[in-house]
Amino acid sequence: MTGTETLTKPAPKTAGGKVEHFDTLIVGAGISGVGAAYHLQDQCPGTSFLVLETLESFGGTWLMHKYPGIRSDSDLYTFGYRFKPWTGAPIASAEEILTYMGEVIDENDLARHIRYKHKISSARWSSKDNLWTIEATRTDTGEVFHFTANFLWMCQGYYRHSEGYTPEWPGMEKFKGNIVHPQTWPEDLDYKDKNVLVIGSGATAATLVPAIAGDCKHVTLLQRSPTYFIPGRNENELADQLRALKIDEAWIHEITRRKVLADQAEFTRRSFEEPDVVKQELLAGVAMFLPQEVVDEHFTPKYRPWRQRIAFVPDGDIFQAAAAGKASVVTDEIETFTEKGILLKSGKELEADIIITATGFNLSVLGDINFEIDGKPLNFADTVTYRGMMFTGIPNMVWVFGYFRASWTLRVDLLGDFVCRLLNHMKEKGAKRVTVKLRPEDKDMKLMPWIDPENFNPGYLMRGMHLLPKRGDKPEWQHTQDYWVEKEELPEINLDAAEFVYE
Template identity: 55%
Template sequence: MNKMTGLSAAGSLETLTEPLDVLIVGAGISGIAAARYLRAERPGDSFAVLDDNESFGGTWLTHTYPGIRSDSDLHTFGYSFKPWIGPPIATAGEILAYMRETIEENDLAGTLHFGARISTAAWDSDRKLWTVTATDKATGREHEVSARFLWMCQGYYRHSKGYTPDWPGMADFAGEVIHPQNWPEDFDGAGKRMVVIGSGATAATLVPNVTDQVDHVTMLQRSPTYFRSEKNEIEIATKLRRLQVSEEWIHEIVRREIVLMGHDFTERCFSEPEQVKAELVSVARAYLGEAFDVDTHFTPDYLPWRQRIARIPDGDLYKALAGGKASIVTDEIERFEPDGIRLKSGDLLPADVVVTATGFDLCAFGDVAFSVDGQPVDFHDTVGYRSMMFTGVPNMVWVMGYFRSSWTLRAEIVAKFVIRLLDHMQETQKSRVEPQLRASQKDMPIHDWADEADFNPGYLLRGQHVLPRRGADPEWALNQDYWTEKDEFEAIDLSDEVFAYD
């Protein structure tokens, strides 16, 4: 049994000697979805799931800091085919249990191969195969695994470490510096002063959940973030359960309502941004009181949804600040000193422990060295078709979820597309496919992947040079609107000239 999850032992790399129909990279929320769709829709296909970690779960396995929870509701972050029963914002443990049930209910355990670190992925046009080199971390032995189709579900950031800026004087700091992705199992904060650097979902989760472990915690942010504070309950789900409606129906109804409400909220962020801004800030003011400097600490200078809006269920961050167990400082770091952090204002922020909740270290394709017919692939030289397939790269799909909606919504859209694509290739007896610009698109303007004016978190802007590029036409752009994509993907004509087959 797997010590982390209670899952029966997964497969060995040594058993993967024959070319597979599909190789899935990553056993997080996207990879398990991919495996389930293959099992359900194409039961005759051979496939395997490889993951660098010791178990499934991705983010929910590797992140262990206090309070780790979802930042999206589980009715949409969960799968459409498996009802979520519980509060919408869930803990990592609850999400792992849900994923374990998905694996068991769909008989996926034997397809999972853990501790497999992939270093290379090479496409051979003569054989019409991808061959990946994977090292078994337990034995140190390298294995080659071949497949006709490669499904990259490993996410977009490096799980082994997070992003920490190199501030002046860090070596002089006498205390402990921790990134949330590498939270120590034996952490003891008793009597210590903690400073959490950051203002996103991680910082907002950590601060209220560490107050009982340290003497005091201060959230240090360079600039404010928008937060949505809502009751951790879906009222319509509670009412439907009282009416004894089946969980399958509740899941579908709640999912549709949340998707519609999310779409409407996003539309308002662009059609009436100042009003939405005022509403979000007013919630902070209601929790913290008129004496609190909400203008400085919770009023961003950008408009809503240009960066991710973090959720704080039941106002827990605001309550921690209002109760005095936590405080917030908005300033920039001048340097680290032995006793704390010197701010640009000149103030010294005392600290025994500093937590750098400063974002992800972007890793778009899992640090895998890709090649096609012996030539290295630089994904920044490719253009992304619907942010999932790339010019010059055959038989591969990459899952990039939504930032303004739940990641899983797009993971499932892509999964359904892949099933249709594999069916089409089987029916037409084609063994190779890659996207290509239409004849009418040869002069289409090409841009970096992230649009700074639309969505501009730091980790994406820092990693533009490793990301594919996007085109001006919608099918070559990064779309963040599930409401339109759910219909557009279903309407994709697989015989269209945008797909080159042989």
């Protein structure tokens, strides 16, 4: 979505000669879309809705990523939905997460509302008709379909599934081996007895290295700078103790969830108020597996904790792989690719048969869909966000964007409640349209980038900040990223406050 393209041709009819209409259209069948569908069905009975998904099945991230060892980097007691107990280990594999999501779909008869292999290209709002018109193409047949909806619920995630982010390094064309991004992992990639070089320092790299270390001849992690990790046993003692007492799983889920959230709130508070202490605690966890000199050189970040996401490393597996000599860590910068591998700025050359670029992803602003409002191209950077979910001047739409320092799904549940309450409120008022607008007291409010770089600054956000809506300096005009505040505030939002305009 560039905000510069104009859709001029009238929408053709679908292959079947009709345009289908739904009260609400949900974009995406990942963790957000499936949660939205559940809440809509549960809290807005009688509402017609459709979920459109580009991929061949549900799951989003968990379906699209195929690289070895893919797992959650946050606990499933909070990453799982509040309405369905999680009964496995806190850190789960993609397969386990997909199984869990499949159970949600089956148990709630949601499959009949989902259409797969439908890629949305455009969404056009008409104030005359108070309708969104959505154009989607079947990815397997090329057929074009059109839908209208009163309300658009954007649950498509925040990064581009079709391609990951790989920097343009000098000499990449010289390398004789394979260059692979984890996001587009080839099913036939043979790394057995090969020298593998993984570039990156985040959760993906930390997952990949131990997953392939046993099969590679050797795997080397090359990072420009270190990242914080939390090593620990992949279990929850409280949940296990409650199970031993034969407590009902629904109770276990709720109690464990609250305990995890309370611990996370305390950890987040301390990371801001006493960052040096928290830093030493995190590094001490790594030092349980590796010599102090290795921790100092390769696992001591320059930034304070929580300026980037911190991944949980179950059983310290990446550190165990390094300690056992199956994996190495190199902290340096790339000078150029060579025929045999990579030449570092220090002058050292790392040889490899396969280079894996675990270097992040590309931000996708609302699914890279071409949006129009009454015939005019929409540039989201020209809008101001309302609590990171609605945007000034854009009617009947909510975007689910989760949390950086807590599980994404926590906001899926919170916004599920909000959207359903909003839709029911509109029905009671007889309103066909709701838009948020700046109030008179916001007239001179300072507008800033979507997120404060001093607060949180991962590469994908920094590279795409110019595409995102603006935030104000008041809590209601920004995505605070604070679950512990939002869980109290969002349910109490006055839907008849001045920022909401109904027509």
